[in-house]
Each structure stands twice: as C-alpha cells, then as structure tokens.
Amino acid sequence: AAGVIQSPRHLIKEKRETATLKCYPIPRHDTVYWYQQGPGQDPQFLISFYEKMQSDKGSIPDRFSAQQFSDYHSELNMSSLELGDSALYFCASSDRTSGGAYNEQFFGPGTRLTVL
Amino acid sequence: AQTVTQSQPEMSVQEAETVTLSCTYDTSENNYYLFWYKQPPSRQMILVIRQEAYKQQNATENRFSVNFQKAAKSFSLKISDSQLGDTAMYFCAFMSLDGNKLVFGAGTILRVKS
Numbered sequence: 461a462a463g464v465i466q467s468p469r470h471l472i473k474e475k476r477e478t479a480t481l482k483c484y485p486i487p488r489h490d491t492v493y494w495y496q497q498g499p500g501q502d503p504q505f506l507i508s509f510y511e512k513m514q515s516d517k518g519s520i521p522d523r524f525s526a527q528q529f530s531d532y533h534s535e536l537n538m539s540s541l542e543l544g545d546s547a548l549y550f551c552a553s554s555d556r557t558s559g560g561a562y563n564e565q566f567f568g569p570g571t572r573l574t575v576l
Numbered sequence: 577a578q579t580v581t582q583s584q585p586e587m588s589v590q591e592a593e594t595v596t597l598s599c600t601y602d603t604s605e606n607n608y609y610l611f612w613y614k615q616p617p618s619r620q621m622i623l624v625i626r627q628e629a630y631k632q633q634n635a636t637e638n639r640f641s642v643n644f645q646k647a648a649k650s651f652s653l654k655i656s657d658s659q660l661g662d663t664a665m666y667f668c669a670f671m672s673l674d675g676n677k678l679v680f681g682a683g684t685i686l687r688v689k690s
Binding site for chain 2: 504508552567
C-alpha cells in the first residue's frame with residue numbers, strides 16, 4: 461500500500477539559509493499535518509491543512525510557512541534557519557472526508573534537518 | 577488545552593515477560609481518542625493501538641492491550657510476551673474528536689533484554 465512520502469529525507473543547511481520540505485500524502489487523503497521532533501523530544505504539532513485550507517495551527521514560528529497544493533501535496537518553507545530548527549520533521553496524512561469521526565493519521569518517514 | 581504525561585522516562589523488561597507503560601492526560605472534553613505510538617531506532621512513527629473514549633471496553637491488538645480508566649484519565653499500555661523488536665520509544669497521544677492535531681507525551685524508552 462502507498463505510504464506518505466517526504467522529501468528530502470536528509471537536509472543540511474547553514475544558519476540563516478532557507479529550506480523547503482515536501483510531503484506527498486497517501487492517495488485520496490485530503491488532510492496533511494506537520495510535526496517537529498527535536499532531539500530527545502516528543503513530536504510537536506506545527507500546522508495542518510484540509511482541502512488546501514489551513515485547518516489548525518500550533519507552535520509554528522513566524523519564519524515558517526506552509527501550504528497545501530491542488531494535488532494535495534504540502535510544502536513547509538523555513539527561512540532564516542537557526543540552530544534550534546535542527547529536528548526531525550514529520551508529515552502525516554488522513555482522509556478526513558471519508559474517515560468520519562475518526563481519521564487516522566499516517567506518518568511519513570520524516571525529514572531530518574540539520575542546521576550548522 | 578490538553579496535556580499528556582508519561583512519568584516513566586525509561587523501562588526495561590526481559591524477553592517474554594510483560595511490561596506496562598503509564599500515561600495520564602488532562603482534558604475537559606468528554607469524547608476523544610487516545611493512542612500509543614511506537615518509534616523504533618529508525619524513527620518511523622508506528623501506531624500501536626487506539627482507544628475511543630466513548631468505548632468502555634479496553635482495546636486489544638495481539639500482544640498489546642490498554643487499561644483505560646476514563647474517570648482517572650489514565651491510559652496504560654501492556655505489552656505481553658515482550659520481544660526484542662519491541663525495543664523502541666513509546667509515545668502516548670491524545671486527539672480531540674474533531675480529529676486534528678495529536679498531542680504527545682514525552683515518551684518512554686522501552687528496552688527488551690535477552
């Protein structure tokens with residue numbers, strides 16, 4: 461079965477640079493979620509999109525922006541990178557339209573961002 | 577806002593034995609979902625088991641079962657017949673009924689010893 465695809469899997473950037481992380485949800489999934497997991501920490505919710513509209517917003521820095529495109533893939537844009545942005549970034553997708561009250565989130569393998 | 581607390585940073589268990597991981601949460605909602613996720617060294621997030629708060633019966637998935645105590649806001653995970661492949665970080669997570677963000681606990685590292 462198709463899974464959530466994230467690219468790149470690994471990314472190394474310098475401070476103050478920009479980075480773009482991409483997420484391709486499971487086919488027919490309409491909702492995308494982004495989470496940030498720092499070293500030794502639990503995943504923290506950043507932002508979510510449903511049918512290309514922002515659905516919920518968590519602790520996402522103003523330096524970060526995200527969007528969901530017409531093909532439902534999503535991109536997380538990160539500017540003015542800081543050392544503290546080094547983390548594993550997960551994307552998850554769900555089928556909110558058909559899922560009813562419960563829509564399970566399926567996680568991608570994550571993108572490991574290292575800021576030097 | 578909901579919070580999830582896992583008070584055991586690390587646990588160890590001998591292969592084939594049983595171990596219980598603890599989780600408590602705080603919410604003012606009456607209906608919600610609770611989950612246990614496994615994160616092995618590969619860092620992939622794997623759903624282990626889920627529980628709907630409106631169901632009194634505890635969820636079971638093969639060797640994994642939960643003890644859900646709604647009034648006490650407690651949601652523990654029991655792993656029976658522990659296997660070396662169960663070695664991982666385990667996260668307890670909460671999700672509101674509107675099904676948006678997951679709120680995770682700090683995690684418990686489980687080591688299964690041979």
